[in-house]
Amino acid sequence: MMYGSMEHMVKNRELVLVSYTEEGPVTDDHLKIRESNFNINGCKEGEVTVQNMWVSVDPYIRWLIKEPARALYFDTFKLNEPITSPMVGKVVFSANSGFEVGDVVTGMYQVSEYTIVEGSALRKLDTNLFKPSDYLGPLGTVGLTAWAGILLVGEPKPGDEVLVSAAAGAVGLLVGQLAKIKGCRVVGSAGSDQKVKMLKEEFGFDDAFNYKTQTDWDAALSKYFPKGIDIYFENVGGKMLETVLNHINMKARIPLCGMISQYNQDWKESYGVRNLINLVGKSGKMQGFTVVEYFHCMEEFVKEVGGYMQQGKIKYREDVHVGIESFLEAFNSLFSGGNIGKTLVQLTPK
């Protein structure tokens, strides 16, 4: 294996954080594309050069472009550096004996067209059974989030009544299908009639409703959950959570995956939940989690969910935006309720 021998220069584009923002949509005042010359053969011992194929676009990124003091997850992104995200790419140069040119790999690293990455931060992917982008969706952090959240935090039992918010989103689609596999009755809430139809007809949800056209959520929950709610998989926060709390059963579980309705604002402007007392009376559990805690379960998870995919028990959708310049559009679609399934930016053709 040769490396460092000759320069092989290409144009590279990366997505750089130029300023933090606390509220409202993210624009190119905050995230900018920076172009530079890049030496494909420039990696050091142990590193590989990856030409990236796919970028995962996820709501939690919103927290990482707030002032460090305001962020809650991990560390915020650093100013004037590329942001990071789960990525999938193809090795185009290797200075690590564990990787060969042509290997398809995944890791959490800089959002750019080409990246030099430590081999130890990469995982080689089997692309015979699954396509590369699956490893950013049902078999990636999104899938692990859904799997850990509904199965390990939610602890579903056959017959449990399950509500999934943001059900047509990347995580929600998987959560609903996993809960169905475990014998639960599953209802999804989503932001359009088209999504509602899709959840019921394509993804096997027992029922679904459009939270934008339902003016009375309390009445909607009474209608869809005459027997109350055992598990609420929480993706949205705010008023939906408050409404749900008045419908929970004894020993209800509320895995807190995210609260997307609250991300574009300072917490002081967020909706205040007034009825947490329900958790006392109902011995309810509300538990936050982040996917990093479950990385050690990756193998078990891929085996289980990969199995369901091969058996056709889990379906999936992707919402693909093309080119690094489409990142902002893709990202902001997560907050407008426009996306279905896993939002991705495709950097190179398959």
Added chain:
Amino acid sequence: MMYGSMEHMVKNRELVLVSYTEEGPVTDDHLKIRESNFNINGCKEGEVTVQNMWVSVDPYIRWLIKEPARALYFDTFKLNEPITSPMVGKVVFSANSGFEVGDVVTGMYQVSEYTIVEGSALRKLDTNLFKPSDYLGPLGTVGLTAWAGILLVGEPKPGDEVLVSAAAGAVGLLVGQLAKIKGCRVVGSAGSDQKVKMLKEEFGFDDAFNYKTQTDWDAALSKYFPKGIDIYFENVGGKMLETVLNHINMKARIPLCGMISQYNQDWKESYGVRNLINLVGKSGKMQGFTVVEYFHCMEEFVKEVGGYMQQGKIKYREDVHVGIESFLEAFNSLFSGGNIGKTLVQLTPK
């Protein structure tokens, strides 16, 4: 054993619910004393007549005198019937071979001077080691609440940073001492300087503060918890909970025992907690519980906590009001922050 043979009539007074109330203090418009003639020898096969000595006075009762549709715990009390509470009394007539006149017993039954109770609903007490009222305090439902909440829900580890709200209350005093026994650093919040002093000097809390004179709770928590909060034992709800959520550490646990600040109002008028998102970022767990779930642990609990009491590791205080006519005064003192330790109504001298 003879029973039913002769009438033995006495005056009896019982505390009857005459109307529900959603908001504000409870008065004699809601709870009234009803006097009647009572036949001490009037019990049927299997029952015993108890002359009651002590009534437990607890905040959760507030929920049970709301309209049934508004209540969260169990069933609400029924109109025109005596309310119920944990009681301790002495058997004065027995039609149950398991009980003899003079036995000291406890159970959850009607608040009255004399009560006829099924023997199966009573537990005989050992009054050699502990005094009868201890079985409504550290060795009763209050103690079990503290024990289950801090140990089973809170899962304290040595070195954990623990905040206890309503720390000078019946449950809080025990929670703080149990957390100390488990090797935690414990800070209490309470409603007077006298209580703060007492927590530190008498009950071994590492520190304590007066939430009424601290105008900036956020600053107070920064001061008392420079390393953040691992366990918040929640008795008060509302703004204190919100403030705490901005100070929790990764994997924080929040056992929800009660939310006393929220009991005297409709949930829609309650304080809205705006920063539950912290639970997501910190993988925090907030879990409600009620003592009834842990009744099966009674023996294990009495053994552990009774042991600590005999070793002098757990101290306790009682706030005693005398006579059934003092019940309302005792009950309302729970909400004004006036009480220290376990609030009791004494019906007969020891």
